[in-house]
Amino acid sequence: LAVKKKELYVKYIPRPIWKKVFSHDTAGGLFTNTEDAKKKNIYDEDADLFSVLYNLQSMRNDDGVFHFKLCYPELTQYTIPCNEWIQSSNPLLESAITGYAGISVTWTQNGIGGPFQGLGLSPPSFSFNLIDDAPNHPNWFNSIGSLTYWGGSDTIPGPNEPGVTLAVKKTELYVRYIPR
Numbered sequence: 001l002a003v004k005k006k007e008l009y010v011k012y013i014p015r016p017i018w019k020k021v022f023s024h025d026t027a028g029g030l031f032t033n034t035e036d037a038k039k040k041n042i043y044d045e046d047a048d049l050f051s052v053l054y055n056l057q058s059m060r061n062d063d064g065v066f067h068f069k070l071c072y073p074e075l076t077q078y079t080i081p082c083n084e085w086i087q088s089s090n091p092l093l094e095s096a097i098t099g100y101a102g103i104s105v106t107w108t109q110n111g112i113g114g115p116f117q118g119l120g121l122s123p124p125s126f127s128f129n130l131i132d133d134a135p136n137h138p139n140w141f142n143s144i145g146s147l148t149y150w151g152g153s154d155t156i157p158g159p160n161e162p163g164v165t166l167a168v169k170k171t172e173l174y175v176r177y178i179p180r
Contacts, residue, residue, distance in 0.1 A: 019059065026048075037146075070119070084105070091119040095136055097119065142157070
C-alpha cells in the first residue's frame with residue numbers, strides 16, 4: 001500500500017503590533033539629558049526609565065507614517081487614558097509636526113491651548129525635555145524625556161485640557177507597526 005505524503009504550506013502574513021518605545025515612571029527619577037532619553041534600558045520595557053526612541057525611524061507603518069498612542073496609566077478617571085493618532089513627522093528629528101490625524105483623542109488640547117496635533121522635537125534652548133506637544137513654545141505638556149520635575153517634587157507634565165493641566169508620574173508611548 002503506497003501512502004501519499006501531503007504537504008501543507010502556511011503563508012505568514014505579518015500583522016501590526018503595538019511596541020512600547022518609551023516609558024517614564026518618576027519613581028526612577030529623571031532622564032539625565034536628551035541623549036539618555038533617546039536610548040535607555042533598551043532590553044527592559046518594565047524599567048522605570050525606558051527608551052528605544054533612537055530606533056523610531058524604522059517603525060513607520062506601510063503608509064510611511066507613525067501610528068502613536070500616548071498613555072497615562074495613573075489617570076484612571078478617564079475611560080481611555082491615552083491619545084492615539086498618526087503623524088508623518090518624526091518627533092525625534094523634527095519640531096514641525098506634520099501629517100496629523102486623530103484616531104482616539106482623550107485630551108484634545110495641546111500645552112498652549114490649541115488643538116492637540118501630535119508630538120515634535122523640543123529645541124535644546126528649552127532644556128526641559130526631548131519631545132512635547134508644542135515644541136516651538138516653552139510649555140511642555142505631553143512631555144517625553146523629561147529632564148526636570150514639574151507640578152510637584154516627583155511629577156512631570158502630562159496632558160493639558162481646558163481648565164486642567166495634569167501633572168503625572170507615569171508616561172508611556174507606543175507605536176503600531178509591522179516588525180520587519
